[in-house]
Amino acid sequence: EPExxxxxxxxxxxxxxxxxxxxxxxxxxxxxxxxxxxxxxxxEFLVSFYNNEISEKSEIFDDQFSxxxxxxxxxxxxxxxxxxxxxxxxxxxxxxxxxxxSYEQYFxxxxxxxxx
Amino acid sequence: AQSxxxxxxxxxxxxxxxxxxxxxxxxxxxxxxxxYVQHPNKGLQLLLKYTSAATLVKGINGFEAxxxxxxxxxxxxxxxxxxxxxxxxxxxxxxxxxxxxxFYFGTGTSLTVIP
Numbered sequence: 001e002p003e004x005x006x007x008x009x010x011x012x013x014x015x016x017x018x019x020x021x022x023x024x025x026x027x028x029x030x031x032x033x034x035x036x037x038x039x040x041x042x043x044e045f046l047v048s049f050y051n052n053e054i055s056e057k058s059e060i061f062d063d064q065f066s067x068x069x070x071x072x073x074x075x076x077x078x079x080x081x082x083x084x085x086x087x088x089x090x091x092x093x094x095x096x097x098x099x100x101x102s103y104e105q106y107f108x109x110x111x112x113x114x115x116x
Numbered sequence: 117a118q119s120x121x122x123x124x125x126x127x128x129x130x131x132x133x134x135x136x137x138x139x140x141x142x143x144x145x146x147x148x149x150x151x152y153v154q155h156p157n158k159g160l161q162l163l164l165k166y167t168s169a170a171t172l173v174k175g176i177n178g179f180e181a182x183x184x185x186x187x188x189x190x191x192x193x194x195x196x197x198x199x200x201x202x203x204x205x206x207x208x209x210x211x212x213x214x215x216x217x218x219f220y221f222g223t224g225t226s227l228t229v230i231p
Contacts, residue, residue, distance in 0.1 A: 004159070031217060043160075043206065043221040056218055091160065095217065103148060103167075103210060103217050107160035 002026045004108035006092050012114045013082055021077045021111045023092030032075045033093040033105060034067065036060070043091065049075065082115045089113075118143045120209050122222035130230045135194040137225045139181075139207035142188065149190045150208040150219075151181055160206065166190060177201070202229045 005024045013019050025032050034046040048055040049067055064080045075094075079086055089112050093105040123138040141147055151163040164175025171183045177200075181192045190207060207222040 033217075033219075035219070035221075042223045043219075045218045045220070048217060058218075093160075093219075104150060104162050104165050105217070105219060106162070107152070109157070109159040 004092055004094055004106050006090075006108035006111050008111060009109065010112045010114070012116065015084060015115055016081050019079050019082055019113065021079075021090050021092075021113070023075045023077070023108055024073050025075055025092065025094030026096070026106055027073070028096065029094035029106070030097050031055075031095040031103075031105075032067075032069070033095075034077045035091045035093065035107075036088040037091065037110075038085075038088040046077070046090075079113075082113075084115050087113055087115045118147070118209050118211050118220045120207050120220055120222035122205075122207050122225050124225050125223065126226045126228070128228040128230060129197045131199055132196050135179075135192070135197045135201065135227065137192040137205050137207075137227065139190045139192065139222060140188050141190060141207070141209045143209055143211055145211045148210045149181075149183060150210070151175065151179070151190075151192050152206045152208060154204040154206065154224075156203075163192070163205075197227075197229045199229050199231065202227055 007022045032049040035043050037043045045058050047057040047061045066078045068076050089110045091110045092108040095105045119142045121140045149166040152160040154160050163179050164173045166173050166183045173181050179194045205225045209220045
């Protein structure tokens with residue numbers, strides 16, 4: 001069964017460094033998302049991406065964040081200058097082409113980002 | 117505005133007994149509702165979804181949920197708990213039409229199954 005994959009599973013970085021989190025969505029999906037979950041808190045939406053542009057973004061997704069689909073398979077989240085409060089689990093998700101109103105999202109296993 | 121409230125942060129049941137995980141939602145529009153499960157060190161797996169068709173929705177692993185508009189609820193049930201059901205469960209609301217299809221998550225319910 002196709003699944004969303006994410007690399008790395010765990011990333012440790014120093015404050016102020018840039019990180020790139022990578023995701024490979026399910027191959028025929030057209031909508032892509034990033035979420036994050038700070039330890040002990042709820043999963044929060046960051047951004048959605050469709051047709052090579054951002055569809056929607058939350059207040060969390062400020063100028064230090066960017067997303068890209070550099071080729072036909074990868075979907076990346078870049079954090080330019082990490083802060084301690086960026087430490088969280090980051091989930092990538094994708095959803096298939098719209099069929100009626102079936103918009104379920106398929107999630108990857110997450111990347112745990114630790115900023116020291 | 118959209119939001120989800122999961123009424124219990126922790127639920128503990130004995131193996132073989134029924135499971136009830138409660139979820140209430142708030143939505144300005146007709147919502148789509150989902151339940152996801154997260155096992156330790158695993159991704160979020162879709163259990164079931166409601167998208168304005170039948171109000172009683174059947175999912176994987178014997179789980180069901182009933183959409184009750186009058187109560188703005190979408191509680192998850194299972195007649196008989198299994199040890200493998202121990203996990204974190206998330207209730208999620210999404211609103212259409214919304215090209216961003218942003219998901220709003222509840223805070224999660226941790227289910228413990230006692231042998």
